[in-house]
Amino acid sequence: MSIYCIMGVMNPLQTLDPAVDASCCVPSAKPALSAEEAQQKALVFKALADPNRLRLLSIVKGEEAGESCVCDLTGPLDLGQPTVSHHLKILVEAGILHREKRGTWAYYSLVPGALDDVAGILSAL
Amino acid sequence: MSIYCIMGVMNPLQTLDPAVDASCCVPSAKPALSAEEAQQKALVFKALADPNRLRLLSIVKGEEAGESCVCDLTGPLDLGQPTVSHHLKILVEAGILHREKRGTWAYYSLVPGALDDVAGILSAL
């Protein structure tokens, strides 16, 4: 935790407090996953576990400029603007998307390496 | 689909019916993700979006024999046997775990390459 809570947002993609890993010195075969680690990692997958959020990611990723504003995202999905905003918030809180407000518009872009980090979680299970 | 439905189980990790991809011949920049594709891919992440299921995977993966029986899984988690059975079923239906019954016991093992396939979904978003 520590500094990652300053923004009032807990970012699941940040590495866990090393203290929980203090059961080190084990050959590496057994630690399994503590309840806390599991809950933390599950947050990222929860963010990915919705069809509409996957589509949002797909659209943002496919955008040549690397970013999309909300107005470009409400169209393709059959969802209202508040719902899209809600999904985007979840993706931002999961550390997958980055939000930048310029003037009246909000632009969303993929956090570099975020999806790779998720893949890393899988291989490190 | 085809043979994968013989068991009465739809395996989300199998590639989608190519028909949905028939909007080919697009340079490759735009297809985004159709609603059907998104729903299909979300199933796998739904299966991973629970702390206890992540712990189950972690335990099975860490087992030297490559498989665990249910009795080895109910202990570490603070869950009743029916609940563990329920979670295991979800992981099997997602194509991540394989179930083999030998005698009275049921052994669960990772489907080879399943987690890599999930990583592939991410990079192909």
Place this chain on the structure above:
DNA sequence: GCAGTAGATTGACATCCGTCGATATAGCCC
């Protein structure tokens, strides 16, 4: 067959989550 055991299934319940309409906030332009 009978008792015992491992595991799956069912049904109920509480909680979580996706969605919407309504409203609030914030920036632009006249």
Place this chain on the structure above:
DNA sequence: GGGCTATATCGACGGATGTCAATCTACTGC
């Protein structure tokens, strides 16, 4: 300032999801 637009937040509602106790199924061994 006042109207306008883009986006976020709130409150409510219905459906999905995790959990458990109780029950069922299938195998083992006597």
